[in-house]
Amino acid sequence: MPVSAASGPRSRATRALYLIPLLALLAVGCSPASGAAPDADPTAAIPLPGPDDGSTGGGSQETPGQEGGGELVGDGPLHDKIVVIDPxxxxxxxxxxxxxxxxxxxxxxxxxxxxxxxxxxTGYPEHLFNWELSLLVKERLEADGATVILTREDNESVGPCINERAEIGNEAGADAALSIHADGGPESGRGFHVIVPGEVEGFTEDIVEPSRELAEDLRREYREGTDIPYADYLAQDGLDERTDLGGLNMSTVPKVFLEAGNMRNAEDAALLEDPRWREQAANAIARALAFYLMRE
Ligand SMILES: [Zn+2]
Structure with missing residues (x-):
């Protein structure tokens, strides 16, 4: 699967699609809890930053329609942000x-x-789901200028170990890190949940609070942007605090895990296996990360 699949025009289209609701939310200055953007055409009032919008100055001089190879790094609202995505x-x-x-x-x-x-x-493996969804999220964040680091290069090799996955985020000085998983719960149980680090003395004290903020952004955007409900077989309203996960305990940067759905549940699985649904999910995840990062 080509990691560099995002061409210029595709990147710009992607940006517009997933960021419009986010920018609308920021523009009206409402808190996420007070409801989403007004129903009026959100594109009318919200200037998209960067080369999409010919009226803004100070952006790059990339000519609209020109095949720039998607060279938007260094531009866009997330140009100074580093995100580690851990499939x-x-x-x-x-x-x-x-x-x-x-x-x-x-x-x-x-x-x-x-x-x-x-x-x-039906045998769709979690490692492949995690990989495919991570690539889609990476593509979207990069289209907005973020530096995105994946913790593994392909879906055929072994590891890395959980502590190494955390270390990659630490060494990068990531502004946010996200582990993408899907659960193997009871067949009767539906839904997604976000795992946040609990307080572990000598380990997680510094990341508990920002990680919870990231988790709340992710829970909200993912719930609104996908057809998957909060998990009904564990966690509380889609959030689960844990102190036993090495990937969280060893992180020194804000980090959460997404359990994107229950692979053992037929309804969830039908969504997780659907490439169009994964595009939607990636939009929601990227929007959540962008929201968190732009509020920092
Ligand atoms: Zn997993």
Whole structure:
């Protein structure tokens, strides 16, 4: 799967699609809780920053319609932001038990380096879902100028271990980090949840608060932007605080996990397996990250 699939025009179209509601929200200055943008055509009043909008000065001189190879990095509302996207698990994990099962630092305790992940009833594996959705989110954030780092390069290799995934965000000095997963819950249970770091002495004190803000943005945008409800088999209103996850405990930057749906539930699985739905989900996730980052 080409990571560089985002061409110039596609990037600009993507930007317009996922950011318009965000910019509308910011423009009217309302809090997220007080409701979304007015019903009136949001595009009419909201200037899109960057080269999309010929009326703004100070942007790049990229000619509209010119194939610029999508070179929008350094431009756009997220031009000074670094985001680490962590697609959970990896396609080679199942064949590498000894590597995956070795213990690594995970906070006060050690945990296994990684796991294999879930899959749907029809055999769509979580590692592939995580990878595909992560690429879509990356494409969108990059279209708005963010620097986006993935914690793995492909979906065929092994790992990295959970502590290494956290370390990638730490070393990058990420403004936000997001692990993308899908759950393997009971077949009868539906829904998504966002996992936030709880307080772990000597580890997570500095990230608990900003991570919760990020989680609330993500929960709101994901709930509104997808057809998946809050999980009904665990968590509380779509949020779950945990102190046992190495990927959170070892992070020094704001970080949350998204459990995007329950792969073992047929209704959720039908959505997770649908490429058009994944585009919608990526819009919501990117919008949540952008919202968090622009408010920082
Ligand atoms: Zn997972």
């Amino acid at each position: 959970g698990h990896n396609g080679g994990n199942a064949e590498a038990a000894s590597q995956i099962n070795r213990l690594v630092p995970a906070g006060p305790q050690q945990k296994a380096c990684d796991t294999v992940g879930a899959e749907t009833g």
